[in-house]
Amino acid sequence: MIRVLRDRRIVLGVSGGIAAYKCIELARALTQGGALVDVILTEAALQFVTPLTFQALTRRPVHTTVFEAWDARSAGHVTLGAEADLIVVAPATANVIAKLAYGLADDALTVTALACPAPLIVAPAMDHHMYHHPATQANLRTLRERGAVIVGPESGPLASGMVGEGRLVEPERLLAVIRAMLGRHGPLAGARVVVTAGPTREPIDPIRFISNHSSGRMGYALAEAARDAGAQVTLITGPTERQLPFEVEVVHVQTAAEMAEAVQAAVETADALIMCAAVADYRPSRVAPEKIKKTEEQLSLPLERTIDILASVQRPGLVKVGFAAETERLLEHGRAKLEAKRLDLLVANDARETMGREESQAYLLTAEREPEALPRLPKTVLAEIIVDRVARLVRARRATSEVSDGAATATPPAS
């Protein structure tokens, strides 16, 4: 389950293009995430995909005609549109885009779109020339001006054999846009959050480095959860194998020094910094300019401390969250880190039980309270809990700064 999707009503309108098959995957992911997905297929879409596939995956009726029975519970397209939290048209053909722009309502999809006050996401997919035709461009402009979110298309090989712009965006990207859209009024709406993730690599010579087992999973989950809570997110990541989150700004770094520089720049305008990256504590004092040869029986590498990023970030008003991955005396080390780095929140977990795993058992530490032990949870769920705490801290910090601003600007009493 993905919290921002749970029990949300999403109308998925599928029109008649080859890319319709990709939206089967989207319907499945949305349903697995907890959303209630009502699929509408145009007549042309029926040439490419079947209602049964969508029905089996969403476990809900699939709509193909305007003229279906109305009953005590439902007035067809009117109820469907009125109850939706979001309407997504994917793939959107040139034809359906034109109809949406002109407000035509001659099939189940377009009539529901007109009857739907919820936000509209349109994911165009078509031949390169159809996409670049002035008519299609004008129609997309109209929809954009009216508040619709247009996602894609991407460039690449097209069904026609041509290479160009017109490919439907991948379902993962659409899913991210849907999540961000549903979460836009969430507890972090209007906030800027910086998340660091993954390991750093400290070079030994041009081809070797010192690093650690961090997979980036926790940090990426945090970036997605903060995005889903309405924040504008900057993710500063060391090298990982993971798919990058969509709808967040991504900054790639290799070393601790590069990460420090990126964090300093990003926190200038941020409300919160979540330092989840497993930053190397030491780096080789000297980087060999050429590959070190296998000539010595033993090789010693002098190491020096890397910059302490969390301690170096001093911006007043910034909510600072740290992570401690320890192999012994977890709470003791966690508390020491919380105090030494003046953190608002510290997430402590056992490094061996956490790094590279799907799940984690964490403790939440703050200056005011006893450590709170959370159960073993998928990192995506843990990320949602941490983001809730961050949202509370950001709100409290804003309230405090408003009070102190008010006090500073209050008119002095007349003497």
Ligand SMILES: Cc1cc2nc3c(=O)[nH]c(=O)nc-3n(C[C@H](O)[C@H](O)[C@H](O)COP(=O)(O)O)c2cc1C
């Ligand atoms: C094999 C095939 C693939 C097609 N792919 C697309 C497409 O990707 N995008 C598009 O705009 N139209 C495509 N069309 C044309 C549409 O199916 C046609 O314009 C249809 O009227 C669209 O109806 P709808 O918008 O109601 O679904 C394709 C047609 C065929 C025969």
